Every structure is written in structure tokens, then in C-alpha cells.
Amino acid sequence: MEEYSRTQMFPLHNAVASRNFDEVQRLVEGGHDVNELHYDRVTPLHMVDAQSIDNSTPLCDACAGGSLECVKLLLQQGASVNPQLLLSTPLHEAALRGHTQIVALLIQEGAKLNCNDLHYGTPLHAACSMQRPSISCIHYLLKSGASVNALKNHRTPLHLIAMNSKSEAATELLIAYGANVYLKDCSGCTPRNLAGPNSSMESILAAFERDPRPLTQWCRLAIRSHLGPRGVQMIDQLEAPTILTRFLQ
Known part of the structure; x- marks a missing residue:
């Protein structure tokens, strides 16, 4: 009744x-x-069919539910891509659940890549916290300028991969974008410590410690750092050879 x-x-x-x-x-x-x-x-x-949180906006809920068309409609109607005073932003909601197309749309609309929420940290932290992280989502965040060594409770996204999924693909991707494998969390653990002995992730990290990235990779990371998130997102618009723009991405 x-x-x-x-x-x-x-x-x-x-x-x-x-x-x-x-x-x-x-x-x-x-x-x-x-x-x-x-x-x-x-x-x-x-x-909408989504996991909402207290005080979330309709855009947050649409991002959590993975409804690209609903997200587009809300943005067209003036929904704020960076709402104030929330536990989590729309970008966090989409990144957490691996909705890459929505992540891309939000970033194109000006979503803040490196803002911290009250639980996960940055959107990249959120994407890396899952048991089955979306590699495409992590990649899009990184190539768009997400800070690979951002800290939340003294943990980087690489720490979270080591703690949760131990994904080889995510580990290699984070390293390629400059993840510091030597950083320690509040317990004094590096990502390699958290990955545990005899795991594939531990082997990748051990190999990197023995054979660090080449000079060309350091140059690529230095250029991306100098450009910053806004500049990085303009790389594909440079009047430069395709091989160069792909290298910088």
C-alpha cells in the first residue's frame, strides 16, 4: 500500500x-x-539507474550510472561539471566505474582532473582503486594530464593498484606516465612491498628498479610536465609530425 x-x-x-x-x-x-x-x-x-550519494547532483548520478546520453543532456542544460561542496565530483563517479566515454566528455567540458574528493583522492585514484580497473579510463586520465603521483593519505594511484587489483597493464601504464615506484605510504611501504612477493606486478616493479626508463622517456615526461594538464590536452592540435604528437601523448 x-x-x-x-x-x-x-x-x-x-x-x-x-x-x-x-x-x-x-x-x-x-x-x-x-x-x-x-x-x-x-x-x-x-x-536514474545509479548509485547516488548524499547531496549529489543529477549529473553525478548520471555519471555513476553510465548514461552518456543523460550526461550530454544535463551538460547541454547547464549542469555544473565542477559542482561545489560535494563528497565526490561527476568525474570521480565516472572514473570510479570506468565509464571512459563519460570521463572524456567531462574533461572536454572542463572537469578538474586533479581535485581531491573526501574518500578516494583524485579521479585517477578512484579509477585505480577498483578490483577490475578500466585500463582505457586510466589511460585517458593520464594522457589528459592527471597527476600520476598525486597523494591521498600518502598513497599514489600505483599504491592503490598494488593494494587492490595488481593489474599488470595498469602498472606498466602508470610507470610509462612517470609513476614514482619508490614512494612510500604512511606505513613505509612502496608499491612493490604492497604487491607482495612472487606477483606479476612485483616482477614488473623489480625489473623497473633494475632498468629505469630511458632518457627519451624522461624528456617526454619533462615536456608533458612543462605543458601542464591544459597544454597536454592540446597536443593533438599541434602543427607537428604525427610521430611527435603520438610520442608526447
């Missing part, structure tokens, strides 16, 4: 939640307020 009552009281919320968009259109044309508040101050735009 209670569920029936809620459906009757908030038909627009119910129609959005069930993805019945014909019904949504009928209700809006019939005069229902698109900003109507539910009991917990949730608007119909929050009723």
Missing part, C-alpha cells in the same frame, strides 16, 4: 525511474513540475 501511495504521489519520479519516457513526456506536457521534490529532496532527474 505504501509503495502504491508513493507511485501515485510522485508519478513523474516513478516514470523516470522506470525509463518510461513516453509517460515522462505525457506527464510533463500535462503540467507536472520537472523540479518537484521527493520526500528526500530528490528531483525526477535524480531518478
